[in-house]
Amino acid sequence: MSSTLFGVPEEFDVIVIGGGPAGSTTAGLLAERGHRVLVLDRERFPRYHVGESLIPAFMRPMKELGLTERMDARGFERKYGGTLVWGNAQVPWNFSFIEGTTHEYAYHTRRADMDSLILDRARELGAFIIEEATVKEPIETEGRVTGVRFTLRGTDGMHEARAKLVIDASGQARLLSRKYADVTWHEELRNVAVWTYFDNCERLPGDEYTNILIEGLDEGWFWAIPIDKGTISVGYVTRSEEANKDGKSLEDLFKDEMAKSTKLKKMLEGANQSAGWRTARDWSYTSQSFTGNGWVCVGDSAAFVDPLFSTGVALATLAGSTLSKIVDKIIQHPEIEEQALKRYVTAYRGFFDEIRTFVERFYDRTKYKEFYHSLAQEMVDPDRERTPSANFVQLISGLSGKHPMLTLTIDDLIDEGAEPAAEQS
Template identity: 50%
Template sequence: MNVAKPYYDVVTVGGGPAGSATAALLAMRGHRVLLLEREKFPRYHIGESLITGALPTLEELGLLSRMDAMGFTRKYGGTLLWGKNQGTWGFRFAESALYDYAYQVHRADFDALLLERARELGVSVVEEATVKEPVLDGERVVGVDYVDSDGRDVTVNCRMLLDASGQHRLIGRHFDLVEWYDDLRNIAMWSYFQGCNLYSGTRAGDIVSENRPSGWFWFIPLADGTSSVGYVTPIDEYKSSGLSPKSLFLRELESTQEIRSLTESARRVSDFRVTRDWSYTCDRFHGPGWALVGDAAAFVDPLLSTGVTLALRGARALADAVHESVADPGAEQEALDHYESNYRKFLESILEFVRFFYDRTKHKEEYWEKAQSTIDPQRLRPSDMDFATLLSGLTGINEIFPDRRPI
């Protein structure tokens, strides 16, 4: 006897911020949604520093009050020791954004919050699901094969398959879509410290970025008294050093100014972690029956903390496009083209600015002016405000994903 395969309007692969938010927003729009996640939450993830561009999606999902109740560190801006020797400088979100602060988060807790919200809104969530490959009917994706936590092979059919699998890049690998940015082939090494010195007042939650001749450090204070401290450098520089990630990190830390002052009385409380080769984009963000969102679509360096913002803002835009596509299959191409076009415009502006910002020989005013030329070429606002606007994720001034039409 033939057994009918389960059918969903949408199947989302990946339960991180992009996948959980997209699935939740589609469920809010009345769709039957399945989310497949390969791990059991909560689980560790890097990417702890949010910017205010992520907050409109969290607000739509009804999560801002929960974020405050969970006690995440409030991040009002950032402090930089960057460029020519001018001392520390920085930016405040209140200068440019709809929100005065974002958050520094433990991603295990933050991601679990988003996944649980998707469940509350009616998404069917399957954790510890190993997705094998998309199911095709000709050129159109019509479902997905996966193995559940009991080792059973399962096939589900769907109208749209959304890849939010992060750097696993399910569809990107399947269709060979991934293109790397050779000039941003970096390696990051990081650990966690307790007993760090912190700034006072609203600067206590600042992310701190300090440049080194061959890389840069981040410092992220978290709510439990630990701080995430990491060093990023080109892979070629790491290889030529002949050092282990731990030894290179400690050598470079010793030569910092601001980061060393913040960590001088601290003790390291975790092993070192390492990741590499993460700056890339896929040459298509959608095709017949499928679309990409978050890191599954692209990732442009951690320097500006844009990863989670792109995931969450992309989720809102993709949910609108998919909602329209499911309701009117004839609109699929146009709706998803609009989504991809706006996604790429923002990625290109961030990529251009990241490359400029990596030139650490400039004065802060030159970085401000570059931000202004990127998002405010008519010079309608002061250049330092444009810099803050760009680093906020463009909240309050520009929309990353303007609506195509009322949904």
């Protein structure tokens, strides 16, 4: 590596590509366990990212990182549940996290602030963080990924770093998974979103004050996320083919559909648009391989699902927490790598597919809330140990408690009496 990167070694236990929530959670927890970790991100934090609403599953890895009290100290707004205008006859209904989980709240937050908080914590725990670093390609040695080559903004030439394992947390850029694996697109969720931000908004009344609003219409749905006292993020999601009808721009489509809304329209009566328009499309996919020789994916580089229930960040950080435990054992016992990562992939895919399947079926807006509650029970509690409404809350909170993703262990893969690799050297 170039000598201009003062104080940064060339050899690491783990290189993490991407400093977003998945990458920084994984890196921070590995560094806390004493491993030498390098994080490379092409941006300079804080940087913009959509996805301001979080769910209770997110609180588990944040507790591990020691960040829960800091989120309150930073003034992030607590989120206690949601309000939906969804289903047959568009009747409004609510849910509260306390009904189905041990975490009664999550947060709404500006992602630039939240993501910086997690990345700074990884740095504080001992990870080497290099921002404005663009990974160009993996380094391969005898068919195994053993490092990466990257450029650094403002410098000439290519830099190299090597590691025992490389983690792709590069989000939808999918820097390694794109090279080594194809993706499966989820046709039922081929959607387009257009969003912006509003100031001077009216909030939902009473106990709904901090709720996320999800309002369904005939051809799509809106989110409204309260970021602070007077600002909300508002987005419209519809099928890709609907977005192309009649030659309308996405901005005009947003305005026309917003005029048909009920609760959202009331919230925006006295508001003013305070930002430009942003769009995204066709975002629901699963990588056909989450891991390969010397590399493994976490977060959006592995899979991403429609944002209906704000599961993206929680799934990414939960996976990062689980992966950090797996990689910790792999570094100590390299012989278990293949089987350990196979278990991680199986649990991760299963967890993701459970959420994706529920979202796909929830998109049928011809039903009543009791149907959606029963659907959740069918998926996560077939023995009916809890009420259907509690199962619904548990599932959309990302905490369907018996799932292997939340309880994964690999200690049985380690031979009894085997010494960690560091002690054997």
